[in-house]
Amino acid sequence: MKIEILAVGSELLSPFFQDTNSLYLTRRLNDLGLDVTRKTVVGDDFEELSGAIRAAAAGSDLVLIMGGLGPTGDDITREACAEALGRPLVFKEELLVRIEERFKRRGKVMPPSNRTQANLLEGAEVLQNDNGTASGQWLLYGKTRLALLPGPPRELKPMFEAAVWPKLQDWRKGATKRLAFKITGLTESEVEGRIADLYPKIPELRLTILSSPGQIEIHLTSFGEEGAGGAAAALEILGGEIGRRLGDHVFSSAGEELEEVVGRLLGEGRRTLATAESCSGGLLAGRITNVSGSSAYFLEGFITYSNRAKSARLGVSEDLILARGAVSPEVARAMAMGVRIQSGADYGLAVTGIAGPTGRTPEKPVGLVYTALAWDGGEDVRRNLFLGGREPVKFQSAQKALDMLRRRLIGAGTI
Amino acid sequence: MKIEILAVGSELLSPFFQDTNSLYLTRRLNDLGLDVTRKTVVGDDFEELSGAIRAAAAGSDLVLIMGGLGPTGDDITREACAEALGRPLVFKEELLVRIEERFKRRGKVMPPSNRTQANLLEGAEVLQNDNGTASGQWLLYGKTRLALLPGPPRELKPMFEAAVWPKLQDWRKGATKRLAFKITGLTESEVEGRIADLYPKIPELRLTILSSPGQIEIHLTSFGEEGAGGAAAALEILGGEIGRRLGDHVFSSAGEELEEVVGRLLGEGRRTLATAESCSGGLLAGRITNVSGSSAYFLEGFITYSNRAKSARLGVSEDLILARGAVSPEVARAMAMGVRIQSGADYGLAVTGIAGPTGRTPEKPVGLVYTALAWDGGEDVRRNLFLGGREPVKFQSAQKALDMLRRRLIGAGTI
Numbered sequence: 001m002k003i004e005i006l007a008v009g010s011e012l013l014s015p016f017f018q019d020t021n022s023l024y025l026t027r028r029l030n031d032l033g034l035d036v037t038r039k040t041v042v043g044d045d046f047e048e049l050s051g052a053i054r055a056a057a058a059g060s061d062l063v064l065i066m067g068g069l070g071p072t073g074d075d076i077t078r079e080a081c082a083e084a085l086g087r088p089l090v091f092k093e094e095l096l097v098r099i100e101e102r103f104k105r106r107g108k109v110m111p112p113s114n115r116t117q118a119n120l121l122e123g124a125e126v127l128q129n130d131n132g133t134a135s136g137q138w139l140l141y142g143k144t145r146l147a148l149l150p151g152p153p154r155e156l157k158p159m160f161e162a163a164v165w166p167k168l169q170d171w172r173k174g175a176t177k178r179l180a181f182k183i184t185g186l187t188e189s190e191v192e193g194r195i196a197d198l199y200p201k202i203p204e205l206r207l208t209i210l211s212s213p214g215q216i217e218i219h220l221t222s223f224g225e226e227g228a229g230g231a232a233a234a235l236e237i238l239g240g241e242i243g244r245r246l247g248d249h250v251f252s253s254a255g256e257e258l259e260e261v262v263g264r265l266l267g268e269g270r271r272t273l274a275t276a277e278s279c280s281g282g283l284l285a286g287r288i289t290n291v292s293g294s295s296a297y298f299l300e301g302f303i304t305y306s307n308r309a310k311s312a313r314l315g316v317s318e319d320l321i322l323a324r325g326a327v328s329p330e331v332a333r334a335m336a337m338g339v340r341i342q343s344g345a346d347y348g349l350a351v352t353g354i355a356g357p358t359g360r361t362p363e364k365p366v367g368l369v370y371t372a373l374a375w376d377g378g379e380d381v382r383r384n385l386f387l388g389g390r391e392p393v394k395f396q397s398a399q400k401a402l403d404m405l406r407r408r409l410i411g412a413g414t415i
Numbered sequence: 416m417k418i419e420i421l422a423v424g425s426e427l428l429s430p431f432f433q434d435t436n437s438l439y440l441t442r443r444l445n446d447l448g449l450d451v452t453r454k455t456v457v458g459d460d461f462e463e464l465s466g467a468i469r470a471a472a473a474g475s476d477l478v479l480i481m482g483g484l485g486p487t488g489d490d491i492t493r494e495a496c497a498e499a500l501g502r503p504l505v506f507k508e509e510l511l512v513r514i515e516e517r518f519k520r521r522g523k524v525m526p527p528s529n530r531t532q533a534n535l536l537e538g539a540e541v542l543q544n545d546n547g548t549a550s551g552q553w554l555l556y557g558k559t560r561l562a563l564l565p566g567p568p569r570e571l572k573p574m575f576e577a578a579v580w581p582k583l584q585d586w587r588k589g590a591t592k593r594l595a596f597k598i599t600g601l602t603e604s605e606v607e608g609r610i611a612d613l614y615p616k617i618p619e620l621r622l623t624i625l626s627s628p629g630q631i632e633i634h635l636t637s638f639g640e641e642g643a644g645g646a647a648a649a650l651e652i653l654g655g656e657i658g659r660r661l662g663d664h665v666f667s668s669a670g671e672e673l674e675e676v677v678g679r680l681l682g683e684g685r686r687t688l689a690t691a692e693s694c695s696g697g698l699l700a701g702r703i704t705n706v707s708g709s710s711a712y713f714l715e716g717f718i719t720y721s722n723r724a725k726s727a728r729l730g731v732s733e734d735l736i737l738a739r740g741a742v743s744p745e746v747a748r749a750m751a752m753g754v755r756i757q758s759g760a761d762y763g764l765a766v767t768g769i770a771g772p773t774g775r776t777p778e779k780p781v782g783l784v785y786t787a788l789a790w791d792g793g794e795d796v797r798r799n800l801f802l803g804g805r806e807p808v809k810f811q812s813a814q815k816a817l818d819m820l821r822r823r824l825i826g827a828g829t830i
Contacts, residue, residue: 013451015442016623016634018433027430036428037463041454048452055470208431219431275718281704282697285718289696292772292805294720300728301718303690303700309715309758313728343724357707390707 001171002037002060003029006052008067008077009151010043021066021149021156028165033173033223044074046083053084057144062168067151069134071114077148078119078137085141089119095126099133121148127163131155136163174225177232179239182252183216184403191216194245198238204231205238213392214399215258218242248412251403258402259287265409266297266347273405274343275301276314276335278326278352279369284398299343304335314338325364327352329381332370336381340374347408348374349401353384355393367393371401373408380404416586417452417475418444421467423482423492424566425458436481436564436571443580448588448619448638459489461498468499472559477583482566484549486529492563493534493552500556504534510541514548536563542578546570551578589640592647594654597667598631599818606631609660613653619646620653628807629814630673633657663827666818673817674702680824681712681762688820689758690716691729691750693741693767694784699813714758719750729753740779742767744796747785751796755789762823763789764816768799770808782808786816788823795819 005026007019019041026036037060042048049068056063068077082089095118103110117133120126127136127147132155137148147164149156183191188211195218200207204224210217220239224231243250251261266273275285275298285301288294304310307326311318316334324330332352340348353369360366367386372379382404386396407413420441422434434456441451452475457463464483471478483492497504510533518525532548535541542551542562547570552563562579564571598606603626610633615622619639625632635654639646658665666676681688690700690713700716703709719725722741726733731749739745747767755763768784775781782801787794797819801811822828 011623013441013454014623015438015445016625018435018438020433023430023433026428030430035458037458037460038467039428039456043450043452045452051474052453059466208426208429210431277697279704280701281709282692282700282716282718285697286695286701286809289694289718289720289770290806290809294696295774299721300724301697301716301720303697303704303716303718305704305710305716306714313715355704359710391705394701394705 001034001062003034003062004038004040004056004060004064005036006056006063006065007039007041007151008044008049008065009041010045010074012041012067013043019066021151021153024153024157025064025160028160029168030221030223031176032168032171033176034168034171044068044076046076046080049076049080050084053081057085057141057146060144062171063144063146064149064164065146066149066156069117069136069148069150071111071117071133075116078116078121081121081137081139081146081148085121085139085146087122087124087139087141090122092118092120092126095120095135098135102133124148127159129155129159130162131158138163138167174223175232177222177235179220179235179253180255181218181239181242181246181250182256182258183218183246183249184214184251184258184399185249186216186246188216191218191246195242198241198245200234200238202231202234205234207238213386213388214396248407248410251406257287257290258399258406260291262402262406262409263288263291263294263297265406267293269409271346271409272297272299272344273347273349274299274339274345275401276339276348276350277301277303278305278310278335279355280351280353280394280397280401281305281355283394284349284351284401287398287402299345302339302342310335314342327354327364327368327370329370329372329383332372333374333379333381336372336374336379346376347405348372349405350374351397351401353386353393353397355390355397357390369393369397369400371397371404373401373404375408380408416449416477418449418477419453419455419471419475419479420451421471421478421480422454422456422566423459423464423480424456425460425489427456427482428458434481436566436568439568439572440479440575443575444583445636445638446591447583447586448591449583449586459483459491461491461495464491464495465499468496472500472556472561475559477586478559478561479564479579480561481564481571484532484551484563484565486526486532486548490531493531493536496536496552496554496561496563500536500554500561502537502539502554502556505537507533507535507541510535510550513550517548539563542574544570544574545577546573553578553582589638590647592637592650594635594650594668595670596633596654596657596661596665597671597673598633598661598664599629599666599673599814600664601631601661603631606633606661610657613656613660615649615653617646617649620649622653628801628803629811663822663825666821672702672705673814673821675706677817677821677824678703678706678709678712680821682708684824686761686824687712687714687759688762688764689714689754689760690816691754691763691765692716692718693720693725693750694770695766695768695809695812695816696720696770698809699764699766699816702813702817714760717754717757725750729757742769742779742783742785744785744787744798747787748789748794748796751787751789751794761791762820763787764820765789766812766816768801768808768812770805770812772805784808784812784815786812786819788816788819790823795823 356366771781
């Protein structure tokens with residue numbers, strides 16, 4: 001079973017744009033238990049495109065062609081298909097009427113160039129486009145099935161779901177199950193070390209690790225007969241074991257971001273939060289307020305970049321800043337306590353550190369960040385040494401602060 | 416002149432990963448005046464890969480193959496090349512020594528599996544890898560030149576620059592010049608409307624528009640003989656005309672982000688800034704503090720999410736909030752004035768609005784955002800209606816606030 005995805009457009013051969021439709025199509029094909037064999041990108045060049053279509057049609061069971069169905073002279077996918085497959089284009093009056101009506105509904109007259117979009121490959125079936133003038137086409141060529149799809153994602157996706165997806169069901173190799181763990185507080189090699197012996201040995205069960213500074217994700221996917229006990233059951237068992245081994249380092253196995261988990265926990269407990277940030281510069285509050293409904297638990301945030309602001313807003317003693325430095329566990333603690341008192345929130349979170357590339361001293365390197373949490377009855381401060389540039393350091397700072405609060409809210413130990 | 420980029424790796428056929436090396440390679444090839452003809456992705460499958468290499472070698476002048484040069488059983492690019500091109504692999508003792516020494520320098524012993532990385536295609540030249548154990552290879556096959564490059568970007572890029580780039584110089588079609596305008600305050604169609612008649616008509620001069628909510632970029636690239644007056648001169652003239660037509664909507668033609676431009680202007684004038692944010696939730700301050708050295712001009716920021724915080728921190732009258740609502744021009748103005756007074760900064764920037772998806776009223780839709788700037792002697796408030804989800808609305812809010820300050824700092828009119 002060979003499947004090729006062919007993306008058409010000279011802009012996809014520039015340094016500026018990349019095909020992303022294929023990620024979506026791959027995900028949906030994986031849902032059927034099908035793998036993509038090859039992805040190809042060609043420009044708006046008749047010889048190249050017809051050659052690529054000819055090769056794909058000869059070597060594949062399914063070819064998904066995207067782009068080049070517009071009305072301009074650059075849009076040559078229909079013509080290149082006709083040439084490659086030896087199928088003439090047939091003008092379809094009913095397609096023209098649909099396109100003209102689409103313009104009319106918007107109070108416009110169809111430009112003559114759109115006439116070309118009423119051309120259908122002989123023997124092809126129309127794939128209706130509810131979001132544009134470019135009809136898709138579905139075609140059998142020998143044993144090969146071909147789909148011509150529009151390039152814009154907001155046209156391609158609905159068309160694929162409505163018109164192509166049903167046609168692929170007889171190839172379904174069973175149900176697909178997915179499980180994704182999101183983890184913080186461990187490095188990639190620590191995560192791998194804990195689960196190295198669990199890597200699945202059957203092709204129907206896949207494990208993928210995605211790693212970025214401050215967050216690791218483990219994605220499990222199983223393909224298999226529906227109802228059978230095979231890969232789907234193995235996924236459940238594997239997922240359970242991974243969950244046990246990683247414990248409360250897993251902050252979500254339901255797709256949530258860390259700020260969503262913290263927001264949900266705060267909401268459930270009817271608790272409130274305020275933040276005080278230095279080096280993270282508003283990113284912590286920014287992530288918290290990315291969650292819709294955060295105004296229910298997030299009271300306010302302070303970005304106390306200057307020492308004066310740390311004293312004036314949060315009541316951090318000027319003597320303490322002078323004695324210990326703005327980047328110190330003592331100042332981090334005082335910031336968390338201060339923002340909690342000033343705001344009246346149940347929890348105060350604070351970040352102070354050196355995001356770099358400037359500002360380091362021999363004792364305080366770039367990436368040194370103190371994160372602190374204050375609550376009714378106590379405080380906790382952590383010393384962190386984060387790697388990466390300014391933005392990764394800021395992200396990891398916010399991540400660590402959020403995770404300290406998450407651990408407190410679920411009653412887990414600090415790390 | 417046909418060039419194919421072939422990326423190897425089953426992970427690149429999953430929904431999780433995408434080849435990005437090809438964007439880098441395309442940019443460098445464009446620098447020589449060369450275009451990429453085709454991009455292909457295949458998995459770690461011997462038949463597929465050798466078939467793809469055979470087809471690429473037969474149809475192209477240059478083939479850049481990336482990935483599959485590691486030591487594991489999945490890494491089959493060397494073997495697939497040998498099969499496809501009929502060139503046996505030759506074991507090179509000197510390559511093995513290099514690999515063993517690399518392990519030794521790290522206090523490790525080379526695992527036996529790495530021996531395979533000492534295999535060279537007959538007649539190939541070694542491309543030295545200073546950042547890993549996988550040597551690259553350079554090969555002539557008839558009139559086709561092939562490069563085998565490692566997949567990890569931090570290995571591929573230095574190898575390409577040091578060892579492949581010099582070999583491509585005899586294909587250079589002239590110098591490449593680039594110019595990129597970054598624009599805010601206009602929609603994509605407004606930008607297109609202003610420059611539609613300027614689209615270059617010669618293939619040596621290209622114009623690309625990249626559009627995202629709140630920011631449009633126009634990229635110009637020229638290819639041409641060095642010293643000749645052709646495309647490079649046309650680029651200068653076109654760039655000048657685009658600059659004139661878009662005027663002070665262009666915030667940078669030197670690659671800077673808007674927050675960098677604002678930071679530079681504040682630094683040059685030795686002026687200081689403080690921010691007060693509601694719906695943007697810290698993103699405005701976060702972007703300002705993404706600029707290294709921002710502590711010289713950014714004093715502090717307030718994220719006054721609750722009405723109480725707006726009053727307590729910024730001195731916004733509670734009666735005003737009750738009378739006009741937190742999302743109103745009056746409250747935006749009071750926030751900007753308040754943060755300026757509280758912080759002692761020269762400029763106060765404020766944002767209040769409805770980022771959605773919740774919080775709207777019949778009179779105040781999602782995307783309604785007021786942005787305000789206060790300075791010594793005046794204030795300015797703008798009403799904005801931004802489209803998109805929560806995060807695009809937040810970004811556009813910060814963008815508009817920064818642009819109001821930029822315009823004030825350069826003495827441009829407000830829009």
